[in-house]
Amino acid sequence: MHTLVFATNNQHKVDEINSIIGKNIRVITLREAGIDIDIPEPHDSLEANATEKSSVIYQLTHQNVFSEDTGLEVDALQGEPGVKSARYAGEEKNFQANIDKLLSKLGDHPERTARFRTVVSLIWEGKEYQFEGICEGYITSIQKGTGGFGYDPIFIPKGSNNSFAEMSMAEKNQFSHRKKAIVQLIEFLQQQPVL
Known part of the structure; x- marks a missing residue:
């Protein structure tokens, strides 16, 4: 079995990926790999x-x-918060403060289209490959739902009337930007001759 290190300590993400990646690869967290560092995101x-x-x-x-790395891109805000999504309202990564700042900046602007975009970087046998997943949608004027995390209560994906925070994980995965990128990663891994 091949081990693949996921540069995260979010066990929920790891469990989700292990459930769909197949039997020949085991995904482990940074903690499981014996790494305890905060990786900068300076770009x-x-x-x-x-x-x-x-x-x-x-x-x-x-x-x-x-x-x-995942970001929310709001068209009326010229792509903000983008790469600053997690730290939009400050370095402490406060989800509620981020939502409040975004809704305040957007105000009653009629153009509310936005997208979540995930980019996956895989280094496999020493070479990097990237995969991208996008979920189009729009920003609500009020928060809806209590599930999920981040901007989920104010993002409604195209094709639904519910915010991500109102959905079960199975429902969210029908639209999920992260899942779209991870599926591409898995398809790439399944094509590798060593597996």
């Missing part, structure tokens, strides 16, 4: 931040590794 693009995270962990472990 102005999701692609560069994803590469930074996977590269740092690859240099430490010399194992196959992947990372992901």
Whole structure:
């Protein structure tokens, strides 16, 4: 069995990926790989931040590794918060403060289209590959639902009347930007001759 290090300590993400990745690969967290560092995200693009995270962990472990970076891009705010999504209202990564700031900046603007975008960076056998998943939708004027995390209470994906925070995980996965990128990652891995 091949081990793939996921540059995260979010066990929920790891469990979700392990449930769909197949029997020949085991995904482990940074903690399970014996790594306890906070990886910087200094760049102005999701692609560069994803590469930074996977590269740092690859240099430490010399194992196959992947990372992901996700941002919410609001058209009326010229793509904000984008790469700053987690720290939009400050370094403490306060979800509620981020939502409040976004809704305040957007005000009653009639143009509310937005998208979640995930970029996955995989370093496999020493070479980097990237995969992207996008979910189009729009920003509500009030918060709806109590599930999920981040901007889920104010984002309604195209094709639904419910916010991500009103959905079960199975419902959210029908639209999920992260799942779209991870599916591409899995399809790539399944094509590798060593598996």
